[in-house]
Amino acid sequence: MARRLFKNKKKNQKEQAIHKNNENFSRNLKKDLSENLNDIRTMLDSPNDLVIREFHINEHTCAIVYIDGLSDTTTIEENVLKNLEVIERKDQLAEEENSNLLALIHEELISITGIQNVDTMDELSLSLLSGGSVFLLDGVDRVLLLDTKKWESRSIEEPVSESLIRGPREGFVENLRTNMVMIRRQLRDPNLHFKTHEIGRRSKKKLVVAYISGIIHPDILKEVNRRLEAIDTDDAPESGFIEQWIEDSFLSPFPQIENSERPDKAASALTQGKFAIILDGTPFVLIAPATIGGTFQSPEDYYERWLIGTLLRGLRYLAAFLTMFLPALYIALVSYHQGMIPSQLAFSIAATRQGVPFPAFIEALLMATTMELLREAGARLPKTIGQTIGIVGGLVIGEAAVSAGIVSPVMVIVVALTAVASFTIPQYSVAISFRLIRFGFMLAAAFLGLYGIILAYIMVNIHIVNLKSFGVPYSAPFAPTFFKDWNDLLLRVPVPMLNRRPKYLQPEDNKAGDREGKQV
Incomplete structure (x- = not known):
């Protein structure tokens, strides 16, 4: 009882102090x-x-x-x-x-x-x-x-996290006004609007929602403004805080909001009927609604000819499946389904595994964890040292593990292919999600073999189908199916055929380049 009274008294004193401070x-x-x-x-x-x-x-x-x-x-x-x-x-x-x-x-x-x-x-x-x-x-x-603001800011440079071989070289910076100007340079449309919010009780940072009226669906715009107004925090140092505040499901491993340092990508998303969130103090702009298919798209797909863009996109889908399934398939085939492996390959794997003291699951888990440690160490160290640590460390540890008989050479190849495949995914946050899911598939394969992989894959698909991003199904246009949107999904058709905006976004002006579209 006394402890409760003390807590209530302390709480009242704290509220009075806050109230007094606000009055001042x-x-x-x-x-x-x-x-x-x-x-x-x-x-x-x-x-x-x-x-x-x-x-x-x-x-x-x-x-x-x-x-x-x-x-x-x-x-x-x-x-x-x-x-x-x-x-x-x-x-x-x-x-x-x-x-x-x-x-x-x-x-x-x-x-x-x-x-x-x-x-x-x-x-x-x-x-x-x-x-x-x-x-x-x-x-x-x-x-x-x-208005006499002036402080030091970083000059416009090439984006670090989204480097392209062909495309614009300028990226967003930490200055809100500069980022808005860069989007206006891409889109000289009078219907391009910026709605300003103030985020943080104490930081009072400026946040801007960019959209094109007459294209974006009003319900999407209304929902994002409602979520932003509901944010209650002292400070939002980076757009990642905003992303976690307004996303639909914080339990999902998949990012429901894209982030980008590229003005051309943000401008292209606005013309499709999406919105962009620009926070003062960070070069990463949030783009939503997001879909699972959009995470495999890169601006470079549209700067190259359509055959090259289609090939690159197909490689990304293949890389995503390798990232998630390759270690799990190795565990399942070696542990439970040896009969499905061709005879010569089975004999070769058996010979390389001779003397390895761990089962396939422990072997894969050790190598995958080691690769993640090397990747994280390389990202945190200076660039010149980090690249050296990542390459040399992987080679030395892999060779030493094989020589010591801890893992088999085939396992090293499997983990190396998995790591290389994960680097081909354009968005870093999506690649992390696939790497996380990979461990779940490995665990399912260790218990139930291929049946476990299939069950885990069904669970992931059920989750994706039920997931939404600001009311838009995350699995669109796969499910619900919008066949007309498939021309920019698995394939990248020629640019003259990309004359309609994604139907799953329900834009008010559906036809790209239509000057008779609704304007507000």
Whole structure:
């Protein structure tokens, strides 16, 4: 009983502290300049990078407040301070009342495009911490928020996670505005819209939903905005947080939202009737709704001729099956179904397995786990060292394991083929999912052989058929079947034949290039 009372008391104190903190931020500004400046210092705990410059325009006392490093000091000096110090306007400024003076400064003297007139400490603090500067005037309970943001950002470079042989070389960066501009450069459509959200109670990051009105289905757009508005977190440092908040099933091993660093891929998805989510501070843009067939598509499929694109796509489907099934098939055939192996191959496998102390399942599990460790180590180390560790480590460990009689040479070949096949899948998150499912198939093969593999495969298909991404079946257009969408699924037909948008997305304007489509 006492413990419960203590917990309730502690909870009430915590809620009161949060409520008091929110009141401090949401209260209105005061008319006295010195009190407002003291409140700003108290709110930020007087940091060393807080710059407060007070000055006078005749008998009027003013102040400019900004955070050094987040704001552009050149813009403040050239477009604000110099304009306010114009000598020929001082007589007119002296005759104005404080409230009229603030409006006059807003409309005529400050030559910055982005200016807001606000009256709360919450709006002031958000602008200040976002890189803006604040103009305060004594005797007025309102301030001007000036858009003077400027901080160091990475230049546009080639995407690291989605490199292509043929295609554009520019990728998204960590700056929200730059990413929006890159999409606008790809799509000069007046129906391209960006809806802004604010994510994070404390971080207050900007998030933008990009879509083309007249193409995207309204229900999909309504659902994504509803899910984004329901996010309740202190901070979202990367778009992966947003993905996990808004995905349909967090228990599924398959990603229900794609991510990409490529503006051309995002623009192409928008023209199909999908939406893109751009979060400030990350180069990875989320694209949805997603389908299992879309995970095998790459922008390079459309930049090469259709025969080459079809061949590459077929290789990816083959690689996906090898990634998931090859170790499991080896376990099942060696442990339970030796009669299904050709005689010469069976004798060869039996000879190589002579002296191996582990059953096929343990042998495959050891090698697959070792390969995953090498892959993860290579990804975390610097590039030059990581590639060396991945190649040399695999060769040395594989050769040493065979020489020691721990695993058979055939097992090394099987695991090597599986690892190479997993690299051909365009999306990293999807490749991880297939690698995870592979262990489940291996376990099923160890217990029931081929029957276990078949049962596990049926379970995976049942899960995929029941999975959805923002109301769109994840298995579409396989099931439900949309045969007209198959021309860009297993095959990649010639570009002139790709004249309709995917029917499973139910776009309002179904025909690509139709200028009579619905516009909003």
